[in-house]
Amino acid sequence: MDTATAADSARPDNGAGEPAIVATGLTRRFGRTVAVDSVDLTIPRAKIYGFLGPNGCGKSTTFRMLCGLLTPTEGEVRVLGHSIPRDAETVRPLIGYMTQQFSLYRDLSVRENLDFLGKVRGLSRRRRRERIEASLETYDLGRLARRRPENLSGGERQRLALAAAVLHEPPVLLLDEPTSAVDPRTRRSFWDSLFALIEHDVTILVSTHYMEEAERCHQLAILDRGRLVAEGEPKTLIGDLGHTVLEVEGEQLARLRQRIAELGIARSVAQLGNRLRVLLEPGDPDAAGLVGAAIAGSGASIAETRPGLEDVFVASTQGDRDL
Amino acid sequence: MHALQRVFAVAGKEIRQLSRDRLTFGMIVGVPLIMIMLFGFAINLDVRNLRTGIVDEAGSQLSRQLVADLAATQVVEIVAREESVEALEAAMQRNEIVVGLHIPSDIERRLADPNRAAAQLLVDGTDPLIAGIAAGIVAMPFNARPSVAAPPPRTLFSARAFFNPEQRSAVMIVPGLIGVILTFTMVLFTAVAIVRERERGNLELLITTPVRTTELMVGKILPYIAIGLIQVTLILLVGALLFDVPVRGTLTDLYLASAVYIAAVLGIGLLISTIAKIQFQAFQLTFFVMMPSILLSGFMFPFDGMPTAAQYIAQVLPLTHFIVIVRGIVLKGAELADLLEPLRNLGIVFLVSMTLAVVRFRKRLD
Numbered sequence: 259m260d261t262a263t264a265a266d267s268a269r270p271d272n273g274a275g276e277p278a279i280v281a282t283g284l285t286r287r288f289g290r291t292v293a294v295d296s297v298d299l300t301i302p303r304a305k306i307y308g309f310l311g312p313n314g315c316g317k318s319t320t321f322r323m324l325c326g327l328l329t330p331t332e333g334e335v336r337v338l339g340h341s342i343p344r345d346a347e348t349v350r351p352l353i354g355y356m357t358q359q360f361s362l363y364r365d366l367s368v369r370e371n372l373d374f375l376g377k378v379r380g381l382s383r384r385r386r387r388e389r390i391e392a393s394l395e396t397y398d399l400g401r402l403a404r405r406r407p408e409n410l411s412g413g414e415r416q417r418l419a420l421a422a423a424v425l426h427e428p429p430v431l432l433l434d435e436p437t438s439a440v441d442p443r444t445r446r447s448f449w450d451s452l453f454a455l456i457e458h459d460v461t462i463l464v465s466t467h468y469m470e471e472a473e474r475c476h477q478l479a480i481l482d483r484g485r486l487v488a489e490g491e492p493k494t495l496i497g498d499l500g501h502t503v504l505e506v507e508g509e510q511l512a513r514l515r516q517r518i519a520e521l522g523i524a525r526s527v528a529q530l531g532n533r534l535r536v537l538l539e540p541g542d543p544d545a546a547g548l549v550g551a552a553i554a555g556s557g558a559s560i561a562e563t564r565p566g567l568e569d570v571f572v573a574s575t576q577g578d579r580d581l
Numbered sequence: 582m583h584a585l586q587r588v589f590a591v592a593g594k595e596i597r598q599l600s601r602d603r604l605t606f607g608m609i610v611g612v613p614l615i616m617i618m619l620f621g622f623a624i625n626l627d628v629r630n631l632r633t634g635i636v637d638e639a640g641s642q643l644s645r646q647l648v649a650d651l652a653a654t655q656v657v658e659i660v661a662r663e664e665s666v667e668a669l670e671a672a673m674q675r676n677e678i679v680v681g682l683h684i685p686s687d688i689e690r691r692l693a694d695p696n697r698a699a700a701q702l703l704v705d706g707t708d709p710l711i712a713g714i715a716a717g718i719v720a721m722p723f724n725a726r727p728s729v730a731a732p733p734p735r736t737l738f739s740a741r742a743f744f745n746p747e748q749r750s751a752v753m754i755v756p757g758l759i760g761v762i763l764t765f766t767m768v769l770f771t772a773v774a775i776v777r778e779r780e781r782g783n784l785e786l787l788i789t790t791p792v793r794t795t796e797l798m799v800g801k802i803l804p805y806i807a808i809g810l811i812q813v814t815l816i817l818l819v820g821a822l823l824f825d826v827p828v829r830g831t832l833t834d835l836y837l838a839s840a841v842y843i844a845a846v847l848g849i850g851l852l853i854s855t856i857a858k859i860q861f862q863a864f865q866l867t868f869f870v871m872m873p874s875i876l877l878s879g880f881m882f883p884f885d886g887m888p889t890a891a892q893y894i895a896q897v898l899p900l901t902h903f904i905v906i907v908r909g910i911v912l913k914g915a916e917l918a919d920l921l922e923p924l925r926n927l928g929i930v931f932l933v934s935m936t937l938a939v940v941r942f943r944k945r946l947d
Binding site: 325327346347350351353355357359360361362363364365366370374375377378379380422 | 583586587589590591593594597598601602781782783784785786787788789790791792944
């Protein structure tokens, strides 16, 4: 018999009641390098789940293990009730995967690309026609249908890649750094289309290194050097941050930055225009006072400010050294 | 049903891409045309007009007769007359002549003596073909005129070339050339087929779809079987129009056998494609198949004259078996029933290489 068709996969009996994806002790080694180190994940259905981390933190490797492209060295993955990699072929129709690099055929037109994927994905002729028309409409590709990707802009290609990934209406969508090649406005409308998909009960996993994108996710996992270092709703992660954030405003910030760093109580000091953002190590009630003393006489002002997601990111990863 | 849809989806996509790839498209038509022209015209085994120098020390009527007879064969063309053998050797050193004829002053007496050669032939031994021709000239009977009492020419054997009585090299070469051209283009096309998808990132997407390895492989080779048969047609047409190469067997047999052969070389190409990491490696590996195919298959040199080890290696090459088949059908008028063994061998090459390719290909990135 053939593998389950996309039509079957649209039925919600794939591990109904279970979370969309459960990974336990997920580990992947490449030779002696540990790319992903015992990661546990529980990804709820119909949510956007973000993976945030610096380059080389294991985001892509985790992604590829979740959809069966890479075999985990250790650990288990269950996608919609199916065990991976054992049932990898059963899971394939249930997943839409948008690769980090554009991976559609550059020498086939937009419509030909979608048609090819529809055929390979086992859509009937009628459903194929319906879905292609709908995708061209939804992702504003209608007037580009006959163009080839080699002549499209980054944003147009990205819309095509998303249209291709959701063509067979998969219940799970994996997007590997989908907006790395597009401008902020395109990124914004791209996210609008993601939220539209959530309305149709699609579970979306997205990896990114943009804070503004991470903040839009329902839930977020922060990876660092292959380990899961923080997980939760972006708001909760920010609220639970035990670090104090100070803002120093003034002149000659380079010198002040040096002085503050020398105190050894700041996790990071970053310059934003004419301000310094100081993330203090937690647990020292006098820290703010010490910073105040260090900059005394420079004419700079100091104030405590609300932490953001970037502070969470810096606090939970290896700080400035890795960024 | 879905499997068939996927195979045709891959095949259709492959044809579309091919029709847009001008270079590959040009190769489909260009390679056969160029190679048949090269082999048909330039590589001519009927040697004519070898540049020849003469030293005639006799200067007699007989010696002039000898030179005239030699020139009349058209194998040689007298381009120089030298005074001494040394001058003749120097001319050969300078590559002005490839054959030298030295007629000594006592040629009349020598002719009368059956133990002595009448004249001496100097041959440029660096070229194997010319050396062979010289042997033919030496055997040339000299019809001595009545004035000289020479024994009537006698020959021990009379050779008759079967299937190619005029011994035209085009007739010998063109059928084998079908196999050489198909090896070259088909292995190359499929060798890059999967590597290219990997290089362009398409494979990462393709392996997330339900397409199975076998479906992918079959879909990839289907269009090329058709293309290969188009090339066969092209070569046969040019062979018939330009070189009068006959097809003595039936075309159906020829096309069926060619399809089996094409499948076998495509299988080898796919296998290469699963081994090579980048397109350049695929080219290199293709070369490894090409060279022994041309040299060991019996296309260039007679198979029976090769060392045993080389004959064993040649068994692995599809071209070895196809040369037997194609020469059989085109030149000898053989039928498929006469060629079951080489056909079976081609089938084995196809099955083994395809199986290895499918086993080697992983629908994973690790």
